[in-house]
Amino acid sequence: MSRRWTAALVVAAIAGVLIFLFRDRLAALNQEELTRLTYLVLLLVLVGGGAMAFRGGLGPQLRNAALWLVILFGIMGVYSFRDRFAAILNPSAPRAAGEAIELRRADDGHFWADVEINGVATRMMVDTGASTIALTPRDARRIGLDVDSLRYTIPVSTALGDSFAAPVTLDKISLGAIRFDRVPAAVMRDESDTSLLGMNFLNRLDGFEVRSDALLLHPPR
Numbered sequence: 001m002s003r004r005w006t007a008a009l010v011v012a013a014i015a016g017v018l019i020f021l022f023r024d025r026l027a028a029l030n031q032e033e034l035t036r037l038t039y040l041v042l043l044l045v046l047v048g049g050g051a052m053a054f055r056g057g058l059g060p061q062l063r064n065a066a067l068w069l070v071i072l073f074g075i076m077g078v079y080s081f082r083d084r085f086a087a088i089l090n091p092s093a094p095r096a097a098g099e100a101i102e103l104r105r106a107d108d109g110h111f112w113a114d115v116e117i118n119g120v121a122t123r124m125m126v127d128t129g130a131s132t133i134a135l136t137p138r139d140a141r142r143i144g145l146d147v148d149s150l151r152y153t154i155p156v157s158t159a160l161g162d163s164f165a166a167p168v169t170l171d172k173i174s175l176g177a178i179r180f181d182r183v184p185a186a187v188m189r190d191e192s193d194t195s196l197l198g199m200n201f202l203n204r205l206d207g208f209e210v211r212s213d214a215l216l217l218h219p220p221r
Helices: 003-021 031-053 059-080 082-089 137-142
Strands: 095-097 100-104 112-117 120-126 133-135 154-158 161-175 178-188 195-197 207-211 214-218
Touching (some): 120 137, 133 137, 133 161, 137 178
Parallel strands (some): 120 195, 133 178
Antiparallel strands (some): 095 100, 112 120, 112 161, 154 161, 161 178
C-alpha cells in the first residue's frame, strides 16, 4: 500500500474515532448540516493524508501547501459548525434556534442552563419537577442576597430530605434573549449541589419542548 493511502487511512481512523465519541451529538444534525460535515471530513481525509505522505521527494513547498490546505479546511469547518461545536463543548450555553432558545442535553442526561440573575452568571439545572426557581445559599450570595437575614419559612422536600427555603424576588433573570423582571424564587436553607430553574420560569414562556437531545424554549409573544 502506498504511503499516501496509508496516511489517508490513519486520518480516516482518527475521524472515525471522533465520530464515534460524538455520535449522539451528530445524530441531532439536520440533513444539510450532515451533508456539509460529510464533505468536510472527506476533504480532510484526502488532503490530510496527502500532507502526511509528502515527507519525501515532492519538496517542502508542496508539503507546506498541503498542510496549509488542511488548516484552511479545518478553520472553515469550525466556522461552519461553530454553534454545534459550542453546544458540544458547553451544552448549558443557550443558542438561538429560530425564534427559540436551545439547550443541549448534557452527558449526565440533564439540561443545564447558563442563566444571568441580577447580572451574575449562574449555572442551573432545568427541573420541571420544581415548582419555583430554587437557589443554593452559595449562588444566592453570589447574586448579592444576604442569606443570613432571610426567613426560611417554606417547607420543601429535597433529595437530602425535608428542609426549609426562604422566599425572595429576583430583580431580573435572563436566559439568552429571554428576560423576565421581578421573578419570585426561593433560597434553600441547606447547601446543595446546584440551583434549579423551575416551573415558575418555564410557565412564563410561550412553551417548551424536547426534541431528541435539545430543549427548545419559546419566548413569550
